[in-house]
Amino acid sequence: MFKCTRRLSQLAQITGPGRNNASTLVVAEHNNEALAPVTQNALAAASQLGGEVSVLVAGTKCGSVAEKVSKLKGVTRVLVAEGDAFKGFLPESMTSLVVKVQNDLKFSHILAGASAQGKALLPRVAAKLDVSPVSDVTGIKDADTFVRTIYAGNAIMTLKSKDAVKVVTIRPTSFAPVTEEGGSGKIDQAPSGSFNSASSEFVGQELAKSDRPALAGAKVVVSGGRGMKSGENFKILYALADKLNAAVGASRAAVDAGFVSNDLQVGQTGKIVAPELYIAVGISGAIQHLAGMKDSKTIVAINKDPEAPIFQVSDYGLVQDLFKAVPELTEKL
Amino acid sequence: MARVLVGVKRVIDYAVKIRVKPDKSGVVTEGVKHSMNPFDEIAVEEAVKMKEKKLAAEVVAVSCGPSQAQETLRTALAMGADRAIHVEVSGAEYETLQPIHVSKILAKLAQDEKADIVILGKQAIDDDSNQTAQMVAGVLDWPQATYASKVEKKDGELHVTREIDGGLENIKVKLPAVLSADLRLNEPRYATLPNIMKAKKKPLKKVTAKDLGVDLAPRIQIISVEEPPVRQAGSIVGDVDTLVSKLKESGHV
Numbered sequence: 001m002f003k004c005t006r007r008l009s010q011l012a013q014i015t016g017p018g019r020n021n022a023s024t025l026v027v028a029e030h031n032n033e034a035l036a037p038v039t040q041n042a043l044a045a046a047s048q049l050g051g052e053v054s055v056l057v058a059g060t061k062c063g064s065v066a067e068k069v070s071k072l073k074g075v076t077r078v079l080v081a082e083g084d085a086f087k088g089f090l091p092e093s094m095t096s097l098v099v100k101v102q103n104d105l106k107f108s109h110i111l112a113g114a115s116a117q118g119k120a121l122l123p124r125v126a127a128k129l130d131v132s133p134v135s136d137v138t139g140i141k142d143a144d145t146f147v148r149t150i151y152a153g154n155a156i157m158t159l160k161s162k163d164a165v166k167v168v169t170i171r172p173t174s175f176a177p178v179t180e181e182g183g184s185g186k187i188d189q190a191p192s193g194s195f196n197s198a199s200s201e202f203v204g205q206e207l208a209k210s211d212r213p214a215l216a217g218a219k220v221v222v223s224g225g226r227g228m229k230s231g232e233n234f235k236i237l238y239a240l241a242d243k244l245n246a247a248v249g250a251s252r253a254a255v256d257a258g259f260v261s262n263d264l265q266v267g268q269t270g271k272i273v274a275p276e277l278y279i280a281v282g283i284s285g286a287i288q289h290l291a292g293m294k295d296s297k298t299i300v301a302i303n304k305d306p307e308a309p310i311f312q313v314s315d316y317g318l319v320q321d322l323f324k325a326v327p328e329l330t331e332k333l
Numbered sequence: 334m335a336r337v338l339v340g341v342k343r344v345i346d347y348a349v350k351i352r353v354k355p356d357k358s359g360v361v362t363e364g365v366k367h368s369m370n371p372f373d374e375i376a377v378e379e380a381v382k383m384k385e386k387k388l389a390a391e392v393v394a395v396s397c398g399p400s401q402a403q404e405t406l407r408t409a410l411a412m413g414a415d416r417a418i419h420v421e422v423s424g425a426e427y428e429t430l431q432p433i434h435v436s437k438i439l440a441k442l443a444q445d446e447k448a449d450i451v452i453l454g455k456q457a458i459d460d461d462s463n464q465t466a467q468m469v470a471g472v473l474d475w476p477q478a479t480y481a482s483k484v485e486k487k488d489g490e491l492h493v494t495r496e497i498d499g500g501l502e503n504i505k506v507k508l509p510a511v512l513s514a515d516l517r518l519n520e521p522r523y524a525t526l527p528n529i530m531k532a533k534k535k536p537l538k539k540v541t542a543k544d545l546g547v548d549l550a551p552r553i554q555i556i557s558v559e560e561p562p563v564r565q566a567g568s569i570v571g572d573v574d575t576l577v578s579k580l581k582e583s584g585h586v
Binding site: 003067088090091116117119123124128134135149151153156157197202207220252256263269271291293300311313314317329333 | 345346347348350351353360372376392431432433450455458459460462463464465467468469470471472475476477478479480482489495496497498499501503504505506507510514515516517548551552553554555556557558559560561564565567568569570571573574576577580583585586
């Protein structure tokens with residue numbers, strides 16, 4: 001008994017402050033075939049917390065995803081919950097599962113990527129656990145102190161969570177993904193239960209098809225705004241994007257005008273990107289757009305209005321008509 | 334017919350460039366233009382549309398905050414809400430008021446008012462949390478349809494199109510349910526002058542969190558609020574050739 005206590009206190013000394021007894025559950029995001037990259041960013045955040053990292057893989061088909069996760073560095077355990085209840089990953093059934101897993105295994109942290117799925121799920125989980133979730137975290141100071149942006153990225157808040165369990169979504173662009181293998185996570189069944197949701201039903205998805213890199217993970221992003229004037233004109237951006245192996249994004253104005261679909265929107269309420277190179281074409285640079293791209297390493301702006309606010313954040317600005325400049329740029333690259 | 338509860342938040346106007354307080358305790362809110370959170374305008378519009386389509390019998394607008402929150406409620410009333418409930422929270426309690434507190438207040442009101450549908454904005458543009466709707470649904474154990482861009486009522490169920498990362502998703506939820514409005518759900522109407530005048534006569538009830546039995550004890554401690562790092566000033570290049578050479582120099586192409 002005494003021996004045991006002493007060993008525990010020694011352990012606490014070795015691991016030091018901020019690493020005290022953390023045990024983290026990462027809720028994996030996937031499509032029953034492939035792991036969503038955002039989960040690998042969340043794993044990086046989990047490793048900063050110290051302690052064991054378990055990953056929950058739930059879906060109608062989990063085999064290949066569980067296998068992949070188990071090999072990632074730092075993953076000690078993979079909990080698998082396979083069943084029809086998880087069709088469409090509805091937050092109602094997923095929440096019942098996560099709460100059951102938490103009640104049985106008592107993690108100190110529950111993490112997910114701040115994607116549409118993670119953002120829809122984790123606050124519901126937090127409400128069930130009666131804790132206050134922390135959204136879209138950009139930095140981890142210690143096991144209960146987190147950094148996040150507020151006011152469309154115009155202020156940075158550091159906060160200490162007083163809750164016993166920290167329920168946190170991770171901003172993917174702020175944590176380099178765990179890609180190395182070498183982990184040897186044990187694959188186990190997640191605690192069982194009845195997770196069917198009678199109140200909601202998944203009907204289907206209409207996913208936009210694209211051969212270009214995914215917006216959130218691309219190294220180069222070319223975005224168009226209202227200045228593109230039509231959806232047809234976006235073809236000059238696609239040509240430039242193909243030359244640069246870039247993803248194509250858009251401002252809210254371009255999406256609202258119907259030029260491109262909503263999943264391309266970059267900004268406070270769309271996707272947050274931080275590529276090596278961001279080329280803003282015909283985008284004025286409203287606060288809400290800047291919130292989604294101002295952490296890009298290099299920003300290029302092409303706009304005919306020299307007063308456009310985008311030039312205040314751009315590294316290289318070109319004051320020119322985009323219909324002349326973009327084809328010329330594509331040509332010369 | 335359904336009763337709709339719609340949550341609205343008074344926030345710093347979206348067009349204002351915010352300033353961080355020198356003592357790093359928060360942002361400057363005194364003397365700064367405030368207005369209704371843009372996503373909440375969309376939520377109110379959808380609720381009023383439901384009433385116009387005879388899908389809803391009554392629209393109740395709720396706001397939690399200091400006394401100025403009543404201005405935001407008057408705006409919701411002028412847009413077509415029938416009555417309003419102001420849950421007064423001010424001072425230190427308002428500084429640390431979080432979605433967890435608001436969701437418990439809204440859940441209690443949804444039950445007291447016998448609401449069938451709760452509509453909220455997807456996120457408030459001040460704290461950018463994107464939590465309240467999901468948490469209300471969790472507290473009530475109702476289904477949630479977040480980031481809605483289209484809502485239709487068929488056979489007593491709501492068919493909702495949601496904006497997700499890769500495109501759109503269609504789900505069905507049974508009532509009662511909680512919705513959160515995305516930007517493309519609708520185009521909010523402007524309150525007309527006659528309606529603004531009429532809104533002054535609509536009922537506005539004031540309650541406190543204590544009346545509703547909700548504990549507002551802080552769940553977080555704000556350590557600091559700071560300015561984001563400033564980007565180094567860039568340069569304007571004269572032509573495409575210069576741009577290409579700059580990009581080559583910095584190794585981007």
